[in-house]
Amino acid sequence: MDIVRFNFPTQIRFGPGARNTLGKFAAAWQVRHPLLVTDGGLLSTDAYRLAAEAMEREWPGRWSTFSGVHPNPLEADVEHALAAYLEADCDGIVGLGGGSALDVGKALRLLVAFPTTSLLDVQLDRLPPRLVPYCAIPTTAGTGSEVGRSAVVTSAKLGRKVVVGGHPLMPDLAILDPELTVGLPSHLTAATGMDAMTHAIESYVCPVFHPMCDAVALEAVRIIREYLPRAVTTGTDLEARGWMLVAASMGAVAFQKDLGAAHSLAHPLSSEFGVHHGLANAIVLPHVVHFNGEADTRQYARVTEALGLAVSNDPAADVANFLASFNQSLGIAARLRDVNVPEESLPMLAGKAILDVCHTSNPRACSEADLLELYRRAW
DSSP states (O other): OOOEEEESSSEEEESTTGGGGHHHHHHHHTOSSEEEEOBGGGTTSHHHHHHHHHHHHHSTTOOEEEOBOOSSOBHHHHHHHHHHHHHTTOOEEEEEESHHHHHHHHHHHHHHHSTTSOGGGOOGGGOOSSOOOEEEEESSSSSOGGGOSEEEEEETTTTEEEEEEOGGGSOSEEEEOGGGSTTSOHHHHHHHHHHHHHHHHHHHHSSSOOHHHHHHHHHHHHHHHHHHHHHHHOTTOHHHHHHHHHHHHHHHHHTTSOOOHHHHHHHHHHHHHOOOHHHHHHHHHHHHHHHHHTTOGGGGHHHHHHTTOOOOSOHHHHHHHHHHHHHHHTTOOSSGGGGTOOGGGHHHHHHHHTTSGGGGGSSSOOOHHHHHHHHHHHO
């Protein structure tokens, strides 16, 4: 695969070795001393070593690292990243990792603009015309945070995950280098890949008019169906790894439309019980598809085509059944009980899920009782 350049809407550098194009970021945005934002678990990996070597080539002795990002990032992570940014007198940010690290990097841009303001109190309409330069480098193929406009963090004050941001938070540059995802374990490859699948399917059926995103979402579904099993089975398959990075970015481009109930169900599972976000999405998605299909099954007809299925009289059931089987083939847990979510917690989780904004754009309206029933189906 060659390194190619395309914009939709973020400038993207894609291909094996694309990390070595960091010089383009330094030159275009005049970055002299960047802060590398990542999580501590990545520091011992080949992905970090390769990225750090590229950083050192571009900014020898002139870059700093913040590695205090939690797997489910906290508002405090962003505040601590700001302290590191200011202490090192940085003038740019490079995010490296999964969605957690990339989201903290995005949220950090808000606090750099308003360093004395709480993250949740930042007013987007008061942002300066240009935020601190930001380059996002994913080491997983799932969240698509490298092209997304928002960040998800857990607020200690509110006791739940919150979405912050808007269009100004889109990274200036995304680098998609499949060599940085080779070391990702198979179970995380599967979970992050199903995160991308959830983004694509939920954004497609979201009742917002955006035919360009619809087309992108359907193609992402097709790519994931074809390449995720290969990436899970053979971690060194650069073609499969590369296409999964592309599909993850496509899923995030598509959910400019918004998402749906699966994400509202998944967010509390992560904040309350530490369930990996992609894994949580994978478990609940088939049940949400069934739920939506009870109101209108036709909306999933194009999704069945993207999955390579024959269109029947009940496309929603076909999609839901496929997803359940696909999860199983990838080694993903089938039930919430399998990931240590206690049954007695389901009402509490439903109370938090109803506060999550994602379900408000679900194709079928959800009450708290509906969300509780979906948790029960998934348990």
